[in-house]
Amino acid sequence: MSGAAPAGDERARAQELRAELRRHNERYYVLDDPEIGDDAYDALLDELRALEAAHPELVTADSPTCVVGAEPVGVLEKVRHPEPMLSLANARSAEELRAWVQRMRNHLAREGIDEPIFRYVCEPKIDGLAMSLIYRDGVFERGATRGNGEVGEDVTHNLRTIASIPQRIDAAPGVVEVRGEVYMSLADFAALNERRAQAGESTFMNPRNSAAGTIRQLDPRLTAERPLSFWAYGVGAVEGLELGAQWEVLAWLRERGFPVNPDIVRLDSEDAVVERCLDWQARRGGLAFEIDGVVVKVDDAELQRRLGVVGRDPRWAIAWKFPPTTTVTKLLEVRWSTGKFGDLHPYAVLEPVVVGGVTVGQATLHNEEDLARKDVRVGDDVIILRAGDVIPQVVSPAPHAVEREGRAAPPIPPAQCPDCGTPTIKPAGSVFTKCPNLECDGRRRQLLKHFVSRGAMDIDGLGEKQVAVLMEHLGVREAADLYALTAEQLAELEGLGEVSAARLVASIAASRERPFARVLFAIGIEGVGEVTGRNLAQRMRTIDALLAADTDAIAQTPGIGPIVGALICRQLAEPGMRGRIERLRAAGLRFAEEGPAPGAGPLAGRTFVLTGTLPGLTREQAGERIMAAGGRVTSSVSKKTDYVVAGDSAGSKLEKAERLGVPVLDEAALLELLGDGAA
Ligand code: IVH
Numbered sequence: 001m002s003g004a005a006p007a008g009d010e011r012a013r014a015q016e017l018r019a020e021l022r023r024h025n026e027r028y029y030v031l032d033d034p035e036i037g038d039d040a041y042d043a044l045l046d047e048l049r050a051l052e053a054a055h056p057e058l059v060t061a062d063s064p065t066c067v068v069g070a071e072p073v074g075v076l077e078k079v080r081h082p083e084p085m086l087s088l089a090n091a092r093s094a095e096e097l098r099a100w101v102q103r104m105r106n107h108l109a110r111e112g113i114d115e116p117i118f119r120y121v122c123e124p125k126i127d128g129l130a131m132s133l134i135y136r137d138g139v140f141e142r143g144a145t146r147g148n149g150e151v152g153e154d155v156t157h158n159l160r161t162i163a164s165i166p167q168r169i170d171a172a173p174g175v176v177e178v179r180g181e182v183y184m185s186l187a188d189f190a191a192l193n194e195r196r197a198q199a200g201e202s203t204f205m206n207p208r209n210s211a212a213g214t215i216r217q218l219d220p221r222l223t224a225e226r227p228l229s230f231w232a233y234g235v236g237a238v239e240g241l242e243l244g245a246q247w248e249v250l251a252w253l254r255e256r257g258f259p260v261n262p263d264i265v266r267l268d269s270e271d272a273v274v275e276r277c278l279d280w281q282a283r284r285g286g287l288a289f290e291i292d293g294v295v296v297k298v299d300d301a302e303l304q305r306r307l308g309v310v311g312r313d314p315r316w317a318i319a320w321k322f323p324p325t326t327t328v329t330k331l332l333e334v335r336w337s338t339g340k341f342g343d344l345h346p347y348a349v350l351e352p353v354v355v356g357g358v359t360v361g362q363a364t365l366h367n368e369e370d371l372a373r374k375d376v377r378v379g380d381d382v383i384i385l386r387a388g389d390v391i392p393q394v395v396s397p398a399p400h401a402v403e404r405e406g407r408a409a410p411p412i413p414p415a416q417c418p419d420c421g422t423p424t425i426k427p428a429g430s431v432f433t434k435c436p437n438l439e440c441d442g443r444r445r446q447l448l449k450h451f452v453s454r455g456a457m458d459i460d461g462l463g464e465k466q467v468a469v470l471m472e473h474l475g476v477r478e479a480a481d482l483y484a485l486t487a488e489q490l491a492e493l494e495g496l497g498e499v500s501a502a503r504l505v506a507s508i509a510a511s512r513e514r515p516f517a518r519v520l521f522a523i524g525i526e527g528v529g530e531v532t533g534r535n536l537a538q539r540m541r542t543i544d545a546l547l548a549a550d551t552d553a554i555a556q557t558p559g560i561g562p563i564v565g566a567l568i569c570r571q572l573a574e575p576g577m578r579g580r581i582e583r584l585r586a587a588g589l590r591f592a593e594e595g596p597a598p599g600a601g602p603l604a605g606r607t608f609v610l611t612g613t614l615p616g617l618t619r620e621q622a623g624e625r626i627m628a629a630g631g632r633v634t635s636s637v638s639k640k641t642d643y644v645v646a647g648d649s650a651g652s653k654l655e656k657a658e659r660l661g662v663p664v665l666d667e668a669a670l671l672e673l674l675g676d677g678a679a
Pocket of ligand 1: 086087088123124125126127128129130146181233234295314317319
């Protein structure tokens with residue numbers, strides 16, 4: 001519907017309106033100081049919309065109206081970041097912060113810089129999602145999520161709905177990649193959940209989850225209904241422009257209309273930094289958004305360059321992490337969920353309570369033993385702990401709760417499976433009461449969820465929710481059924497278009513390439529974790545050899561003793577398990593090991609234990625690399641362990657290694673052993 005060619009004054013008016021609206025957006029979202037009311041703003045927007053509707057040729061990509069007319073995208077395209085998006089090492093105390101400064105001094109001393117003068121920029125660590133925004137010649141061109149740091153997802157269509165992100169910036173020739181955090185404010189989060197609850201929709205667990213779900217929407221009109229916000233905190237790739245210290249980068253961003261947190265400070269001493277971090281820690285609950293720490297950055301650009309990057313973390317920055325948050329609330333009910341081996345897990349239904357800015361209504365109670373040890377009863381006030389982004393947990397009854405008269409009886413496991421109603425059993429020696437029904441839907445759902453998960457078959461696009469939908473609507477009962485799904489079937493599901501359906505079929509098909517070790521882990525055999533899966537694959541070589549092996553042969557695999565050996569052997573003999581394996585074999589999964597046999601490869605005969613988070617490799621990847629070089633990976637440290645590979649937050653395994661004198665490697669040293677020290 002294109003009208004007559006726009007007259008010159010219409011073109012000029014459209015331009016004027018766009019500039020006006022942009023200025024008001026900045027006043028409203030960035031300066032928090034609106035000049036006009038909502039009605040006046042809407043009148044301007046309506047006028048521009050009417051002009052653009054009459055003359056579509058007047059619409060520009062960066063028009064403030066473009067959000068409204070934006071079309072949904074089919075899938076989120078993968079994009080490679082021009083410069084990797086790094087992560088940050090953590091400090092949890094003043095000592096750890098000082099140790100970081102000392103490490104920097106040592107590093108610079110080796111570089112011949114003896115008395116570096118550090119100035120530090122302290123920024124709130126926003127609990128949202130890192131974004132990369134690319135501006136070319138001042139126009140916002142593309143925005144992407146962090147993803148794995150190298151490759152993220154294109155969410156430009158959604159970022160355009162965030163009014164505080166400028167569509168166009170001045171005095172920015174060439175290419176500038178702006179980095180920052182997309183988040184949802186606590187007020188917006190509460191309002192969104194309220195609306196969803198009233199509409200009978202499920203509510204989001206916390207602002208971060210809800211921002212994550214929103215930014216990955218395919219339809220920007222849905223995104224526009226869920227208010228997201230943005231703080232800029234740095235730049236990535238820059239061409240045709242010289243930017244200096246962090247403090248100047250922030251000023252540059254602010255001048256161009258990016259929201260930069262006004263609480264950011266530059267400080268001269270470690271003491272002042274520690275004081276500031278503690279101050280933020282104390283004020284954390286009073287902010288309008290969630291923060292999970294403070295990012296401390298060395299200001300000077302030249303020092304940053306000299307300090308460089310170790311693994312995935314810049315040496316010149318660190319995240320001061322806040323301690324976990326606890327609170328007290330009432331335990332309303334203990335419920336049980338069925339795990340992948342029929343094991344029943346207790347969880348707490350709580351009177352909803354805000355912990356560290358997040359409303360918590362459920363918390364885990366781990367298992368029966370733990371439940372008994374904690375001695376919590378329905379009706380008790382209980383202490384809840386939420387540490388970072390882990391699932392909230394019930395710690396204990398509140399001290400006063402234990403004294404209360406008329407406490408309820410200790411909760412006991414149900415006599416019938418909460419999912420299928422089958423009478424439960426308590427096998428001798430097990431800490432779990434179990435549902436013995438192999439056909440139990442709850443159990444099958446958990447098995448499938450495990451099968452598709454990251455460390456197992458890692459099927460992109462499938463998680464707990466999708467698995468439940470496939471079971472309910474497409475009659476999927478077990479893993480092998482996934483490989484028979486067609487794009488046509490999937491496209492019929494609500495909310496899945498043709499493109500996504502085709503993509504899902506492709507990612508299911510791609511999982512056929514996972515190595516035998518992962519397949520063994522994914523099948524869901526009690527006693528076969530990631531590590532034992534790898535060791536079994538390496539030792540047995542083929543599924544037929546494993547199926548033919550007796551308890552003794554299995555028990556001789558590193559990391560498996562006689563008890564677990566018998567447990568594994570017993571399950572592999574079950575007709576149900578045999579059928580499950582044969583159907584997966586028929587679906588084309590790998591059932592033979594392709595790496596070197598034990599005794600071959602540069603790490604032959606060496607035993608490794610992995611602990612903590614490595615900067616550049618996941619534990620699975622590290623394990624796969626070690627095995628591919630002929631080494632063995634076990635899960636516990638003993639005198640027979642040759643090396644412990646320790647990353648961030650390594651705990652008791654690292655201590656034990658030190659006590660036993662087992663050599664400890666970091667990721668760089670491991671890579672060197674593997675023969676790519678240069679990486
Ligand atoms: S700087 C220099 N600054 O924290 C390298 N990150 O663990 C890295 N984050 O993925 C990022 N607020 O999502 C930086 N002021 C801030 C931040 C911040 C939040 C997040 C970001 C990143 C993660 C790093």
